Amino acid sequence: MKKLLLIISLLSLSQIKAQIDPLKYPTYTEIEDALKSGKTVYSMSFRDKGLFNIPKDLSKMNSLFFLNLMGNKLEKMDQQIFALKELEILNINSNSIKFIPDEIGELKKLHTFSMNLNSLTKINPNLAKLQNLKMVHFDANNLNVFPEALLKIPALEEINLSSNQISFVSQDLDKIKNLRYLNLSANQINDLTDVKFPSKIKYLELQQNSIVKLPDYLFKSENLEFLNVSNNNLKEISPKVKGLKGVVSINLAHNQLKDLPEEFQQLKNLKTLILAGNPMDKETIQKLKELMPQTQIYF
Numbered sequence: 001m002k003k004l005l006l007i008i009s010l011l012s013l014s015q016i017k018a019q020i021d022p023l024k025y026p027t028y029t030e031i032e033d034a035l036k037s038g039k040t041v042y043s044m045s046f047r048d049k050g051l052f053n054i055p056k057d058l059s060k061m062n063s064l065f066f067l068n069l070m071g072n073k074l075e076k077m078d079q080q081i082f083a084l085k086e087l088e089i090l091n092i093n094s095n096s097i098k099f100i101p102d103e104i105g106e107l108k109k110l111h112t113f114s115m116n117l118n119s120l121t122k123i124n125p126n127l128a129k130l131q132n133l134k135m136v137h138f139d140a141n142n143l144n145v146f147p148e149a150l151l152k153i154p155a156l157e158e159i160n161l162s163s164n165q166i167s168f169v170s171q172d173l174d175k176i177k178n179l180r181y182l183n184l185s186a187n188q189i190n191d192l193t194d195v196k197f198p199s200k201i202k203y204l205e206l207q208q209n210s211i212v213k214l215p216d217y218l219f220k221s222e223n224l225e226f227l228n229v230s231n232n233n234l235k236e237i238s239p240k241v242k243g244l245k246g247v248v249s250i251n252l253a254h255n256q257l258k259d260l261p262e263e264f265q266q267l268k269n270l271k272t273l274i275l276a277g278n279p280m281d282k283e284t285i286q287k288l289k290e291l292m293p294q295t296q297i298y299f
Contacts, residue, residue, distance in 0.1 A: 027066070031055040047071050059083035065109075070094050082106045093117055093137075105129035116140055116160075123147035131155060139163050139183075146184075151175045162186050162205070174198045184209070185228070197221050207231050207251065219243035230254050230274065242266040253277045253298075259284050265291045274298045 027043040028034040034041045041061045045068035046054075052073050058064075058080040065088040067081070074095040081090070082103040090107070093116040100115075105126035111134045113127075120141040127133075127149040135158040136150065143164040150159060151172055158181040166187040173179075174196040182197075183205040190210040196217045197204070203226045204218075211232040218224075219240040225248045234255040242263040244250075247270055254277035264270070273295050275288075285299050 025066070027068075031057050034061065042066065044068070054078040054080045056080060062086065065089065067091070077101055077104075079103065085109070088112065090114070100124040100127065102126050108132065111135065113137070123149050125149050128152035134158065136160070144168075144188075146170050146173075154178060157181065159183070169195050171195050190233075192218070197224075199223065202226065204228070214238065214241075216240055222246055225249070227251070230277075237261060237264075239263040245269070248272070250274070260288060262291060264288075267292075268294070270295045272296050272298075 025042040027045050028041060029045050034044060035057060040063045042063055043066040044061065044064060047068050048071040050073055054069070061084065063086055064084045065086050067084065067087060067089070068091045070091050070093040072095055074092065074097055076097060077092070077100065086109060087107050088109050089112040090110060091114045093114055095118050097115065097118045098120065100120070100123060102124060104124055107130060109132055110130050111132050113133060114137040116137050116139040118141050120138060120143060122143065123138065125148070131153060133153050133156055136156065137160040139160050140163040143161065143166055146161070146166055146169045148170065150156060151170055154175065154177040156176050157178050159179065160183040162183045163186040166184065167189060169184065169189060169192060171194040176198050178200060179198040180200050181203040182201060185205045186208040188210065189206070190212060192211060192215045195215055201221050201224055204224060205228045207228045207230040209232050211229060211234060214229065214234065214237065216238065219238065220243050222243065222245050224244055225246055227247060228251040230251045230253040232255055234252065234257055236257065237260055239261040241261065244267060247267055249272040250270065251274040253274045257275065257278040258280060270292065273292065276298055280299065288297060
C-alpha cells in the first residue's frame with residue numbers, strides 16, 4: 001500500500017512541476033549552485049538526497065515559491081522552511097516527521113501542502129492561518145480524526161487523508177465551502193450519519209472503511225460526479241439516492257447489497273455503476289439491467 005502511495009505522490013509531484021516553466025523558473029538541486037547562480041531562485045528540489053537536516057543557507061532563498069523535500073530522512077520541519085515567506089508549494093512526502101510546528105502559520109502564501117507518508121498523529125491548529133491553501137495531502141500518516149484546522153479554511157478545494165486511522169469526521173464538513181475533492185479511503189470510518197458535505201463536492205472517495213450506511217446529507221450533493229464507497233459494509237442504499245442528479249460514476253463493489261432502490265433509474269447522468277462482490281441473485285441483476293439501460297453496470 002505504501003509503495004502505491006509513493007507512486008501516487010510521485011505522479012502528484014510531476015503534475016505540480018508540469019505547471020512550472022523550467023526555463024523561467026529553473027529548479028536547483030544543490031544549494032551551492034543556487035547561491036552561485038547570481039539569479040533569483042524560485043524553485044528548489046532536494047528529493048531523495050538522504051537529508052537529516054535542511055541546508056542552513058536555504059533561508060537565503062527568500063523568493064522561493066516551490067520546495068521539494070520528498071524522500072529524505074527528516075524527523076522535523078527545520079526553521080529554514082518558515083523563513084520562505086513567498087513559498088506557495090511545499091512537498092515533504094516520504095520522511096519521518098511526527099508533528100507540524102506552530103510556525104507553519106507564517107507561510108501565508110502556501111496553496112499546496114503535501115506531507116504524505118510521514119508519522120503525523122495530529123495537525124497543528126495554526127494550519128488554519130493559511131487561508132490561501134487550495135490543496136492538502138496527508139495520506140499515509142497516523143491521524144485518527146479529521147483535522148479541525150481544515151474546517152477553518154473555506155478556500156480548500158482538495159483534501160487527501162487516505163490510509164490513516166480516522167474514525168471520526170466532523171459534521172461541519174460543509175464549512176469547507178469550496179471543497180471539490182475529498183479522499184477518506186482506507187481509514188476506520190463506520191458512521192457518517194450527521195456529516196454535512198460541501199455543496200460543491202464533485203469527487204468523494206470513501207472506499208475501504210467500515211461504513212454501514214450512507215448519510216442522508218450526502219444525497220443532497222447535486223454536484224457530486226464520482227462516488228466510491230466500495231469495500232464497506234453497506235446493506236442497503238436509501239431511495240434518497242435520487243438526489244445525486246449529477247452523478248456519473250458510482251462504485252459500490254464488495255459490500256453487502258442484495259438489491260438497489262428503483263430510484264436509481266432517476267440518475268440520468270449515471271454512466272458507470274460497479275456492483276461486483278455483492279450478494280445479488282440473477283433475478284436482481286436482470287432487473288437492475290432493465291431498470292438502468294443507459295448505465296454500464298459491472299456485477
